[in-house]
Amino acid sequence: MTTSKSIRSYYQLNLFLIILLFVVCTKDKEEENNSSTLQDANEKNTNLITENSPPLECDTSSDYPSLGTGSPQSCDEIQNPQNKGTLDCRTDPSLGGYTNESNGWGSYKIIGGTIRYNETKTRVERFFKTITHGNNKKTVLTGKFKISDLSDGNTCIIQSHAGGEILQGEETGSTNRSAQFLLYASKANNNAIRLETHVTENPYTTDTGGSRNVEEFKFIEYGQVYDFVYETGYTTKGIAFSKIIVGNTERYISHSHTTERVYTRYGAYGTSDSNDITAQIEFKDVNLCRN
Structure with missing residues (x-):
């Protein structure tokens, strides 16, 4: 009886560890995707700012x-x-x-x-x-x-x-x-x-x-x-x-x-x-x- 409970506890612990590992990996991947998306957006905004801001030339006396x-x-x-x-x-x-x-x-x-x-x-x-x-x-x-x-x-x-x-x-x-x-x-x-x-x-x-x-x-x-x-x-x-x-x-x-x-x-x-x-x-x- 004790052995059966030990085996059940062992499998439950392994199952918990597997689920925890899956959650952590999924979150890391999501953060990586979000970071990539934010970087792309920032690069896109930077490009827009550059495109919308032609260089300035300063007037001289002529x-x-x-x-x-x-x-x-x-x-x-x-x-x-x-x-x-x-x-x-x-x-x-x-x-x-x-x-x-x-x-x-x-x-x-x-x-x-x-x-x-x-x-x-x-x-x-x-x-x-x-x-x-x-x-x-x-x-x-x-x-x-x-x-x-x-x-x-x-x-x-x-x-x-x-x-x-x-x-x-x-x-x-x-x-x-x-x-x-x-x-x-x-x-x-x-x-x-x-x-x-x-x-x-x-x-x-x-x-x-x-x-x-x-x-x-x-x-x-x-x-x-x-x-x-x-x-x-x-x-x-x-x-x-x-x-x-x-x-x-x-x-x-x-x-x-x-x-x-x-x-x-x-x-x-x-x-x-x-x-x-x-x-x-x-x-x-x-x-x-x-x-």
Whole structure:
């Protein structure tokens, strides 16, 4: 009787070991397959990212656009500017304009008031050639900036201007005539600076006014150096987009309307019309690259 029980226990133990071994082997095989599947997926995603990100080429002085007839200048470009892009200088030249500063910085100083330059507020900015509409196309503006002075109003430091016919989205078929994205700086409490994104929702066209959505972006300090990246262009489906990064803060915008072309500006645009009417922004290591 005892021998029979021993034999039964022996077979039960062997059966248990066989089942356990089968389960372990099956699990290992499943994990191996999952790992292989994940690796394949990662490789596939990497390939997609590579395919969807054509290499960028950076603009040189030979690529810079001309000012055009609609931009009467009140101050001049200097020799050998340390910043890149075509200068658009419309401010009081006795108090403002562009200057080279030490350590590679370029200064954009403006003074406001009631004066308008061809119906636009005071501005000292640089800009680059447009990119035309297409799938998976963009420009990338990079560099550093610091703010030395602000007026009692808003001053735009980076913007993109969309032009031509609106191809899709709000007011399709109309002709766009204004910026689609602006990064504004203004005075805040405790001697801080408020950055805001102003994004066009209802387009400003040749026939109608428009409106923009204003959102707080981040608070920064006077004289502090900040790295920035601003991308704009068209997604893989041809939809207009923008992405702004300042320091470790990022915002992505899918625009409400898509136009035939878009270009980027940076510098200083706009101040208060009264009381404190001066502003000064400095930029360094600026590059504009495109695909």
